Amino acid sequence: MRQALRIVVVLTLLGLVGAGAVVGFGLYNVSARVGHWPGVSWVLHTTFRNSARLRAPDMENAPALDDPDLIALGAAHYATACAGCHAAPGDSRSATVRAMVPQPPAITEAVADWEPNELHWIIENGIKMSGMPAWPAEGRGDEVWSVVAYLVSIQQDRAPDLPSSDLAGVDYCRSCHGDIGGPVPRLDILSPSYVEAQLEAYLNARRPSGIMAQAASLVPQDQYATLARRLTEREMPGPTVVPEQGAGAELARQGTRDIPACLACHGVGDNRKGPRLFGQEPMYLAAQLRLWRDGTYTHDRLMRAAAADLTDADIDLLSDYFAAVGN
Ligand code: HEC
Ligand code: HEC
Ligand code: HEC
Incomplete structure (x- = not known):
């Protein structure tokens, strides 16, 4: 009995020393070029699939995913936040992206086997150690549904075109704050100072929104004041008397x-x-x-x-x- 215990202790110590040597002396090759050891990719991917399935939220609080405004908003966010890795439907991914391990699948392939609630979980949480990012704001599962709505429209082969990636300045802002209503606010009824203050709050996450944090981080901060002025310069007059019925x-x-x-x-x-x-x-x-x-x-x-x-x-x-x- 004591003999068996001694063997277990020695083997455990040897195991720890071995693991320490792999970590301490850099014996494990982290090169993306050599990929994973046989079987490791399968283990990682299966772990990810089952993890997402187990944790996916129920659909009770989901909005109507066929709402055109929701789909358009999701498409516009996808254009700057996701297309760089997964490309637009039908387009090819860059050579550099295809050299990632694991490789971000082309989006038509990425959405193929998932239910809407599982897509929601993946987009909100990301996938550790894979390059797939989490949603860049906490507690905003509500806005993740817009991207899910867009991905479902890809599954159903009726996705709208993405806005052009050449848009800059106010034209970029108007790719959402223009024709899309519903979940996207009007800016033409607001004051420039309020708009500018909100952009700063989004950028530093005082006001958490993954969609607007992304948009605010894509324009230089010294342009906030100009953008705010231009987006509100035709400020629409409000009502002059308060309706009372x-x-x-x-x-x-x-x-x-x-x-x-x-x-x-x-x-x-x-x-x-x-x-x-x-x-x-x-x-x-x-x-x-x-x-x-x-x-x-x-x-x-x-x-x-x-x-x-x-x-x-x-x-x-x-x-x-x-x-x-x-x-
Ligand atoms: C920096 C690159 C990168 C960005 C940006 C990115 N992804 Fe991913 N995504 C990945 C990688 C890599 C995987 C594969 C992970 C794996 O197989 O373990 C992945 C996996 C996925 C999957 C699961 C596909 C599957 O079955 O393996 C979906 C769905 C997805 N991404 C959607 C999105 C959406 C929507 C966005 C934008 C909000 C996005 N991704 C942004 C890299 C990225
Ligand atoms: C991908 C779509 C998209 C783009 C692009 C976009 N926005 Fe937004 N914007 C939204 C959404 C959605 C909200 C609501 C976010 C929330 O829940 O707080 C919002 C909110 C705002 C608000 C808050 C309005 C209020 O009533 O408090 C301001 C200000 C704003 N955006 C300005 C801009 C500016 C300036 C740009 C260009 C740099 C821009 N947005 C680009 C979608 C977008
Ligand atoms: C004491 C003043 C005050 C009262 C009372 C108040 N609000 Fe507000 N509300 C504000 C301020 C200030 C903001 C802007 C905060 C910020 O983002 O800087 C705001 C923001 C909002 C917003 C977000 C607007 C946007 O464009 O994003 C909504 C919606 C709102 N209030 C609705 C209401 C409603 C409905 C009530 C009554 C139940 C109410 N508020 C009562 C001061 C007030």
Whole structure:
């Protein structure tokens, strides 16, 4: 018995010394050129597949994946965030990308065997030690669905074309803040100083958004002020009187014991504390209010407190109220 124990201890020590030598003396060849030892690729890939399947979220909170605005937004994000590795559908990947281990599959191949919820998990979490990045913002599984919607449109062979990769400056911003509505906010109703402040908040992750962090990181910071001015220079006039009909109007004007009056900060006129909401996209407003309420957004203390007690029904009511007024 003591003999057996001694053998186990000696073998364990030898194993540790061996592993230490591989790490310490660089005996394991990390070259991408030699690839993995036989069987290792299979083990890694099978581990990844089963890991993604086990952890994929359920579809209960997924938006309608055939919404054209959602697909267009996902396509525009894909163009700068993913196409560099997986290429546009039908295009070939660069020679350098094809020399990666593991190789990023062409996108038509990458989406082939996955369900939408599994794609969501992969895009939100990335794949360790493979080059496949995680979503660059925390707690924003909501916006990952836009990319899933685009990938599903590829599976169904009805994907829209990607926006051109030559766009720069305001034309780049307008590839989303132009024709796409729904989850993409209007900027022409906002003030330049607010737009500039938000770009900075996105860049340094004070306001977490993977989509806007990517966009803000692609333009030089010294151009933020110019972009903000140009995107708002035809600032649309807002309503001059506050509409007073309906339950939404009442909640926005008077609030309740737990909910402050939104119009105290988001009313008409120029001395507003918060940004203009009248005329904004309703789907966008509802999504933002949920982020404030659920504590994903914390970058403004007053706004965080204002949203803390909103119910889902309040959120729908208020989003429809603000969206319906204005131009
Ligand atoms: C820097 C390169 C790179 C970028 C950028 C990148 N990926 Fe990947 N992706 C990879 C690699 C490498 C793999 C293969 C991982 C593996 O097989 O273990 C992968 C795997 C995947 C898979 C799983 C495919 C499969 O079955 O193996 C999907 C889906 C995917 N990527 C989608 C995306 C999307 C969507 C984006 C943009 C949000 C993106 N990727 C950005 C490198 C990248
Ligand atoms: C790939 C699509 C896409 C591109 C490109 C894009 N945006 Fe956005 N933008 C969005 C989305 C989606 C949101 C909402 C993000 C969130 O949840 O906070 C947003 C939000 C914003 C906001 C916040 C508006 C508000 O009401 O608070 C500003 C400001 C903004 N974008 C400016 C820009 C500028 C400037 C550019 C060009 C450098 C740009 N965006 C490029 C999709 C895009
Ligand atoms: C005490 C002032 C105040 C009150 C009350 C208030 N807000 Fe806000 N709200 C703000 C400020 C300030 C911001 C901008 C924060 C930032 O990003 O810098 C904001 C941002 C928002 C946004 C994001 C807008 C965008 O374009 O992205 C929405 C939506 C919003 N508020 C809705 C509401 C609603 C609905 C109510 C009433 C339940 C409300 N707010 C009450 C101050 C307030």
